[in-house]
Amino acid sequence: MSENVLRIENLTMQFGGVVSVNGLSMEVNKGEFVALIGPNGAGKTTAFNCVTGVYQPTNGRIEFMGETIVRNHPQGRMARQYMGERATLYTSAYRGEDDPEALEAIEREGDGERRAQLRAQFDAEARERLESAKRRDPDALTNRVIAPTPDRITQLGIARTFQNIRLFSSLSVFDNVLIAKHMRARQNVFSATLRLNRREERRMREETMALLEEQDLARFKDEVAGSLPYGLQRRLEIARALATEPRLLLLDEPAAGMNPQETQELGEFIVKIKEKYELTVFMIEHHMDLVMQFCDRIYVIDFGKLICEGSPEAVRADRRVIDAYLGVVE
Amino acid sequence: MPAATLEKKSKRGAFLSLAGVAAVLALVIVLENTLDPNRNIIVFTTLKKGAVYALVAVSMNLLNGFTGLFSLGHAGFMLLGGYAYAIFTIPSAQRESVYYMYDGSAINFSFPEFFSNLFGGSGAGGAAGMVLGMLIAIVIAGLVAALVAWLIGLPVLKLKSDYLAIATLGFAEIIRAIFQWEPGGRITNGANALKSFPTFNNFNITDAEGEIVLRLSTSVCFAISALCIFLIVLLINSSYGRAFKAIREDEVAAEAMGINLAKHKRLSFIISSFFAGVGGALFAMYVNQVQAKTFNSAMTYELLLIVVLGGMGSISGSAIAAFLYVACGEWWLRFLDSEAAFKSASDRWAFIIVLAAAAAALTALLLWRRKRQGARKFSELWTACLLGAVVLGYDIYYAASGSMEVPFLRTGFRMVVFSVIIMVVVLFFRRGLMGDKELPARLRELAAFIRRLAAKIRRPSAGGGKPGAAAGKEAGGDE
Numbered sequence: 001m002s003e004n005v006l007r008i009e010n011l012t013m014q015f016g017g018v019v020s021v022n023g024l025s026m027e028v029n030k031g032e033f034v035a036l037i038g039p040n041g042a043g044k045t046t047a048f049n050c051v052t053g054v055y056q057p058t059n060g061r062i063e064f065m066g067e068t069i070v071r072n073h074p075q076g077r078m079a080r081q082y083m084g085e086r087a088t089l090y091t092s093a094y095r096g097e098d099d100p101e102a103l104e105a106i107e108r109e110g111d112g113e114r115r116a117q118l119r120a121q122f123d124a125e126a127r128e129r130l131e132s133a134k135r136r137d138p139d140a141l142t143n144r145v146i147a148p149t150p151d152r153i154t155q156l157g158i159a160r161t162f163q164n165i166r167l168f169s170s171l172s173v174f175d176n177v178l179i180a181k182h183m184r185a186r187q188n189v190f191s192a193t194l195r196l197n198r199r200e201e202r203r204m205r206e207e208t209m210a211l212l213e214e215q216d217l218a219r220f221k222d223e224v225a226g227s228l229p230y231g232l233q234r235r236l237e238i239a240r241a242l243a244t245e246p247r248l249l250l251l252d253e254p255a256a257g258m259n260p261q262e263t264q265e266l267g268e269f270i271v272k273i274k275e276k277y278e279l280t281v282f283m284i285e286h287h288m289d290l291v292m293q294f295c296d297r298i299y300v301i302d303f304g305k306l307i308c309e310g311s312p313e314a315v316r317a318d319r320r321v322i323d324a325y326l327g328v329v330e
Numbered sequence: 331m332p333a334a335t336l337e338k339k340s341k342r343g344a345f346l347s348l349a350g351v352a353a354v355l356a357l358v359i360v361l362e363n364t365l366d367p368n369r370n371i372i373v374f375t376t377l378k379k380g381a382v383y384a385l386v387a388v389s390m391n392l393l394n395g396f397t398g399l400f401s402l403g404h405a406g407f408m409l410l411g412g413y414a415y416a417i418f419t420i421p422s423a424q425r426e427s428v429y430y431m432y433d434g435s436a437i438n439f440s441f442p443e444f445f446s447n448l449f450g451g452s453g454a455g456g457a458a459g460m461v462l463g464m465l466i467a468i469v470i471a472g473l474v475a476a477l478v479a480w481l482i483g484l485p486v487l488k489l490k491s492d493y494l495a496i497a498t499l500g501f502a503e504i505i506r507a508i509f510q511w512e513p514g515g516r517i518t519n520g521a522n523a524l525k526s527f528p529t530f531n532n533f534n535i536t537d538a539e540g541e542i543v544l545r546l547s548t549s550v551c552f553a554i555s556a557l558c559i560f561l562i563v564l565l566i567n568s569s570y571g572r573a574f575k576a577i578r579e580d581e582v583a584a585e586a587m588g589i590n591l592a593k594h595k596r597l598s599f600i601i602s603s604f605f606a607g608v609g610g611a612l613f614a615m616y617v618n619q620v621q622a623k624t625f626n627s628a629m630t631y632e633l634l635l636i637v638v639l640g641g642m643g644s645i646s647g648s649a650i651a652a653f654l655y656v657a658c659g660e661w662w663l664r665f666l667d668s669e670a671a672f673k674s675a676s677d678r679w680a681f682i683i684v685l686a687a688a689a690a691a692l693t694a695l696l697l698w699r700r701k702r703q704g705a706r707k708f709s710e711l712w713t714a715c716l717l718g719a720v721v722l723g724y725d726i727y728y729a730a731s732g733s734m735e736v737p738f739l740r741t742g743f744r745m746v747v748f749s750v751i752i753m754v755v756v757l758f759f760r761r762g763l764m765g766d767k768e769l770p771a772r773l774r775e776l777a778a779f780i781r782r783l784a785a786k787i788r789r790p791s792a793g794g795g796k797p798g799a800a801a802g803k804e805a806g807g808d809e
C-alpha cells in the first residue's frame with residue numbers, strides 16, 4: 001500500500017450550532033494530486049483550516065507522515081452542544097462502540113438466543129474497532145488534545161494558499177518569498193541583527209531569487225506585491241508556499257477568477273512543481289475541467305459530509321455528485 | 331547575480347546613512363565646543379531632548395509601525411529605565427540627602443562609583459571607570475524594562491489592537507502609581523524625585539583643575555541614541571524585521587509562513603521596551619532627575635504624536651519628527667505663550683494682510699480638495715469656505731478694533747497651535763511626513779515631483795522646441 005501523507009479521521013468542526021464539517025475522513029497518499037470539491041459552503045475551506053491549525057476542530061484526528069498532528073474531542077460547553085458523531089472516539093471513555101442505534105435494535109430483538117448471538121457479534125466488532133484504534137493512534141483511550149499553532153504545521157511541512165489571496169501586500173514580491181525562508185533559518189535575533197548570519201542570509205536570498213526566476217516572477221521582484229495583476233498574485237502565493245519547503249501543498253481554489261486558458265496553464269504548472277519538488281498536492285477547486293484532467297483522485301463533500309470518493313471518471317458518473325453538485329453548477 | 335546586487339545596494343545605503351550620522355555627530359561636537367553653552371542653553375536642550383525622544387519614538391515605531399502592535403505603554407518603560415538608572419548610579423555619599431524623607435536608601439550600590447574606585451578613584455582612570463559604570467547602568471536600565479516587558483507580554487500580547495492599547499496604557503499608569511507608593515520609598519523615594527546621579531555633563535573632559543577641555547555632553551547623548559537607533563535599523567532590515575512586517579501585514583498569512591506569532595510579538599515588545607528603558611535613562615540624565623509623575627500618559631501621547639507625524643513605519647520619519655516636535659515645543663513656538671504688541675502700525679497691517687491671505691489660501695485648499703473628491707454643487711462646497719470665513723471675519727474685526735496687541739498670544743496658545751497642526755496632519759497628511767518610506771526614498775520622490783512640476787511650467791513656454799535638451803537640463807539641475 002502506498003504511504004499516507006495526510007490522513008484525516010472523523011474530522012468535525014462545529015461553530016455554535018452549525019456543523020460545517022461533519023465526520024470527514026480522507027487520505028492523501030505520497031505523490032498524489034487529490035482534489036476536494038463540493039458546492040459553496042460545503043466546508044472545504046474549513047477542513048483546510050483545521051488541517052493547518054487555523055481552527056481547532058471540535059472532534060477528530062489528523063495524521064501527517066504517520067504522526068498525529070491534530071487531535072481533539074468535544075470539551076466544555078461544546079460537549080453538551082455537540083451535534084456531530086462519535087463524541088467519545090478520542091477520549092478515555094471510548095469502548096469501541098460505534099452505532100448506538102444498532103445496539104438498541106439488538107436489545108429489541110425478541111428471540112433470546114438470537115439476541116445473545118447478535119450481542120456477542122456486536123461486542124466482538126467493538127473490540128476489533130478498539131484494537132484497531134489502539135494500533136493506529138498512540139494516544140488512543142486518552143483525553144490528549146493536540147492543537148498546534150499554524151506556524152508549527154508549516155514547519156512540519158504543510159504549506160497552503162488562501163481562497164482570498166493573502167499576500168503581504170505592501171511588501172515587495174521578493175520580500176514576500178524571503179519571509180517564508182525565515183522559519184527554517186538557524187539564526188537568532190542577535191546574530192541576525194549584528195549580521196553574524198551573512199552566509200545564511202545570502203543563501204536565503206539566493207534561494208528566493210532562484211524560486212522567483214523559476215516561477216517567472218523575477219521581473220517583478222521589486223514591485224509591491226499588492227500591485228501585481230491577479231493571476232501573478234496567485235502565482236506569487238504559490239511561490240511563497242513553496243519557499244517554506246513543504247512536502248504537502250494545500251491549494252484553496254487556485255484557479256478562482258481565471259479563464260479556461262489560464263486555468264489550463266495553472267494545471268500544468270501545478271503538475272510541474274509537484275514533480276520537481278516531489279510534492280503531494282491537495283487542492284480545493286471549482287473548475288471541473290481542471291480537476292478532471294489533472295487529479296488522480298477526487299473527494300466530494302456536501303454539507304460537511306463526504307458523499308463520494310474516487311477517480312475522476314467514477315466521480316463524474318456518480319448520481320449523488322450529479323445531484324449535489326455538478327447538476328447545480330453546470 | 332541579482333541577489334548580490336540587492337545586497338550591494340543595501341550595503342551602499344547603510345554606508346551612506348552611517349556617514350550621514352557621523353557627519354551630524356561631528357557637527358554637534360563642533361557646535362558644542364564653539365557656541366557659548368550658557369547663552370545657547372535652548373539649542374542644547376533641544377538637541378538632547380530631541381535625541382532622547384528620537385530614540386524612544388523609533389522604539390515605539392518598531393512596535394506600532396513595524397509589528398502592527400498598537401501599544402501605549404512607553405512612558406511606563408521609560409519610567410522603569412529612568413529609575414533603574416538613577417537607583418544604580420547615585421553615589422553613596424549623596425544617598426542620605428536624596429532619600430532624606432526615608433532615612434537613606436535601601437540600595438547602596440553605584441556602578442559609576444564602583445568602577446571609578448576600581449580604576450584608581452581619581453584622575454583619568456577614575457573618570458574612565460565612571461563612564462564605564464554609567465554605560466553599564468544604562469544597559470541595566472534597558473534590561474529592567476525588557477524584563478518587565480517579558481513578564482507582562484505573556485498575557486497582554488494575546489489582546490487585539492484597541493484592547494492592547496488600553497491594557498498597555500493601564501500598565502503604564504500602574505507602574506507610575508507603584509513608583510510613587512510610600513512603602514517603596516527606600517528604593518523609589520516615593521513621590522519625590524531622585525537626583526544627584528551622574529548626567530551627560532560627566533562625559534565632558536576636564537583637566538586637572540576641573541576646567542572643561544572638551545565638551546561632549548550633547549554629542550554623547552547623540553551618540554548613544556544614534557547607536558541604539560542603528561541597532562533597531564539593523565534589526566528591522568534583518569530576517570526578524572521582515573517577520574515583524576509580515577505580522578503587521580497579515581497575521582494569518584504570517585502564521586501560515588511559519589512565523590510563530592506569540593514568539594515574534596513578544597520579541598518585538600521586549601526589544602522595543604529595552605530601548606524605551608535606555609531612552610528613559612537618557613531622559614533622566616537630560617533632566618538631571620527622575621520623578622514618576624513626569625512619565626504620565628501625556629508623555630506617551632507626545633511620543634505617539636511624533637510617530638504619527640513622522641510616519642508609521644519610517645525610522646527617519648520618527649527621528650526627524652522628534653527633533654521638529656521638541657524644537658517647536660521648547661523653542662520655536664515658545665513665543666506663542668507670551669503676550670506681545672506690534673512695534674509699528676505697518677507691522678500690524680502686514681500681519682492683518684498675511685492673515686487674510688492665509689484665510690483665502692485655506693479656503694482655496696479646502697475647496698480644491700472637495701472638488702477633487704467629486705463635489706460640484708454649492709450645497710456640498712459651502713462648508714469648505716466656513717473656516718476661512720471665520721478667520722477672515724476675525725481679521726476684519728481685529729483690523730477695525732485698532733488694538734496694537736498681537737492677537738491670540740497668551741499662555742497656553744502654544745498647545746492650541748500644536749493641536750491644530752496635529753489635526754491638520756491627521757486630516758490631510760494621514761501618512762505623516764515620510765509615510766512608511768525612509769529619507770532617501772522620500773527625497774527622490776520629492777525630486778521627481780519638482781522635476782515634473784518644472785516640466786509642467788516649462789512646457790507651455792518651450793512649446794514644441796527641444797524637449798530632450800530641456801529634460802537634460804532639469805536632470806543636471808537636480809544633481
Ligand SMILES: Nc1ncnc2c1ncn2[C@@H]1O[C@H](COP(=O)(O)OP(=O)(O)O)[C@@H](O)[C@H]1O
Nearest residue numbers: 015018020038039040041042043044045046047
Ligand atoms: N469562523 C467561522 N465561524 C462561523 N461559521 C463559519 C466559520 N468559518 C466557516 N463557517 C461556516 O462554515 C461553512 C462552510 O464554509 P467554508 O468552509 O468556507 O465553505 P467552502 O466549502 O465554500 O470553502 C459555512 O456555512 C460558513 O458559514
Ligand SMILES: [Mg+2]
Nearest residue numbers: 044045046163
Ligand atoms: Mg472555500
